[in-house]
Amino acid sequence: MKVRRATMRDVARASGVSPATVSFVMNDAPDQTISEATRDRVRQAAADLGYRAHPIARALREGASRVVVLDVGGLPRDRVLERFVDGLEEELGAAGYALLVSYSRRSRRASIDAVGPRAVIDLAALYTRPGAIADGGWVDGMASHYLTQIEFLRQLGHRDVAVAVPARPDRFMRLMADYVRRAAEALGLPEPATLPVGGETATLAAVREQLGRVTAVAALTDSLALAVLAAMADAGASCPGDLAVIGWGDSAEAARWRPPLTSVRVDAATYGRRLARRALDLPADDTKPAATRVIRRATT
C-alpha cells in the first residue's frame, strides 16, 4: 500500500533525460542552458509523477536542511512573540525555508541537531550576549520600545516610577529592566524603583510598599501588569488614581481587564521579517516597522 515516492531518477527516465538535467530544470540552475522543449518535458513528467525533491537527501548534499530553527528559550510566550514568529515564518517561507520553533528549555541541543538547520536563531542569546547583533534593529529596538513606555508616563507628568519585574528574573528580563532604567535616565527621571512580582502575597506586599512612593508602574510584560492590578485591587488602591499602570505587549487580556490596561503595542511581525532576512544572509529589506505606540486605556 505504501507508494514509493518518485525520485529524480524516475523523472529522468520518464522524460528521457539524465538526472542531472532534471535537477537543473527543477532548480532553475542559472549557469545551465536547457532548451525550453526539454524544460517542458521534464516539468510535465515531474508533475505527472508528483515528484518533489526529497528534503533529506537535499539536506545531505547541501550540508544543511532548508530549515531555520528559532530557539525561544525562556522568553515570555506572549502575543509579541507570536507576532514575531508569524513575521519570521512568512519571510522564510517566501524564500523556500521552513521555520521550526523550539520552546524547550531542556532538549534544545537534541532537537536542533536532529534537523540540521541552515541557521539557528537563539533569541535569548541574541539579547543577552552583548554585541551579538551588528544591525541594532531588533535588540536596540527593545530599548526603544521601553523608552516609548517610559516617555508616555513622563508626558502624563509622572516622575517617580516603579518597574514591575519577575521576582526571579532571568537574564532576558534583567536586560529589559535595564533598558527601562536607562530610558528613565535618558528622560531625566529619578532612578525607578523595582517592584518584584512573585506569589500573590509577595506581590501584594511589594505593591503596598510602593503606594505613595511612586505614582506609576511600568511593567515589563502585560502579564506582570495584570498581577500588579490584581494586587492593587486586593489592597483597595484605585487605578490610576493611586497608581497608574502601563503594560507591554498589548496582550488580549490587557483589554479585558477591568479597568482595561494601557499597554505598548509593537510591530513585532515586521521585526520578525527583518530577522528572517538576516538569518538567511539576504539583503536587508527596506520596509520599516510601524512605530511603536501606546494603546491608552483606563489604567493611566
Next chain:
Amino acid sequence: MKVRRATMRDVARASGVSPATVSFVMNDAPDQTISEATRDRVRQAAADLGYRAHPIARALREGASRVVVLDVGGLPRDRVLERFVDGLEEELGAAGYALLVSYSRRSRRASIDAVGPRAVIDLAALYTRPGAIADGGWVDGMASHYLTQIEFLRQLGHRDVAVAVPARPDRFMRLMADYVRRAAEALGLPEPATLPVGGETATLAAVREQLGRVTAVAALTDSLALAVLAAMADAGASCPGDLAVIGWGDSAEAARWRPPLTSVRVDAATYGRRLARRALDLPADDTKPAATRVIRRATT
C-alpha cells in the same frame, strides 16, 4: 576557521577498523559480535574526535529523521498545551527523538516536509477526524474533562448553563462545545445555551442576553471565561451572585483575575507522554494521568 566535523570514516581510521565496525559499535548492533577491546578503541577514538553521527545522513539512510513534529494548528496556545508539549518532549527525548512544534497555520506542509520527520502528530486532526485514535486516552479525555467541568456546576445546584464559545469557532472548538453539550445531557441537565464571545460589545450583548436565563457559564477556555468576566463587570453583574463562571485549563491569569477564576486543571503532561509513546509505536506506559479536577476560586 570552520572545523569539519568528524565522520564515521575519521573514527574508523583513528581506531584502525572499518567504518562498518564503527557504526556497529556506536549503535550497539545486536546481531554483531565485536570484541570488547575493539569496542573500547572505537569508543575512545570517537570521544577523542568528538564524533557524533550526522543526523541528516542518518535520516537519509533510515528514511526519516529522528524527529517528531507536533502540528498544533489553530489550537489555543494555553498552559494546557504547554504542559502537553512538555510531556511529549520529555518522553520523546528519552527515546532519542526530538520534538519540533509547528505553530503555523500556513506553511505547515513546507516545514513538515523539510525535516522528514519520523511521525507527525496533527493535533487538530486528532480531535476533529472521528476515530483518528483508537486508544481513547486523550481524545475521550477531553470529553471527560469537560464532563468534570459541568458536573462541578451541577453539584453546586446549577441547572441552566451557558457554554462560552468563540464567536467564530473552528472545528476544534465546535467539537469541544459538543462535548459540553453531551456532558449536560449525560448529567440530566437541560440543553445548554450558547454564549458567543467576540468583540467587546458583542460579548457584552451576549452576556446581557443570558443574565437571568442561566445561572452559570462554562467556558471552553480560560481566555473565554475572562472575556465573560470583563463583560459582566461592564454590565454591572455580580459574580457568582448573578452568574457563576468556570474556565478550563487553569491558566496563570485565572488565579490573578479579580475575582479569581475557578477553572479545570488537567494533567496534560502525562497525556503528552502517552501520546509520545504511541507516536513512536512503543508499548503503552502504565502511568495514569492525575485525575482532572476543579480548582475552585471565587467565581463559582
Next chain:
DNA sequence: GCGCGTCGCTAATTCGTATTAGTGGTTAAA
C-alpha cells in the same frame, strides 16, 4: 582430515539529491 559453525570483522551498496567536469556538435571570430 574434512565439513560445519562461530567469531570478529570488512567491502560494497544504498538512500536521493546537487554539482563538477566534460562531451560532441554547431557557429562566430581571426
Next chain:
DNA sequence: TTTAACCACTAATACGAATTAGCGACGCGC
C-alpha cells in the same frame, strides 16, 4: 582554416551513515 566560444546536455561523484553479504581464521565433531 584554425581557434574559440557556446549550446544542450550527460557521467560521475560526493554528502555520511546503516546494513547486507561475505571472508578468513579458528575450534569442534566425526
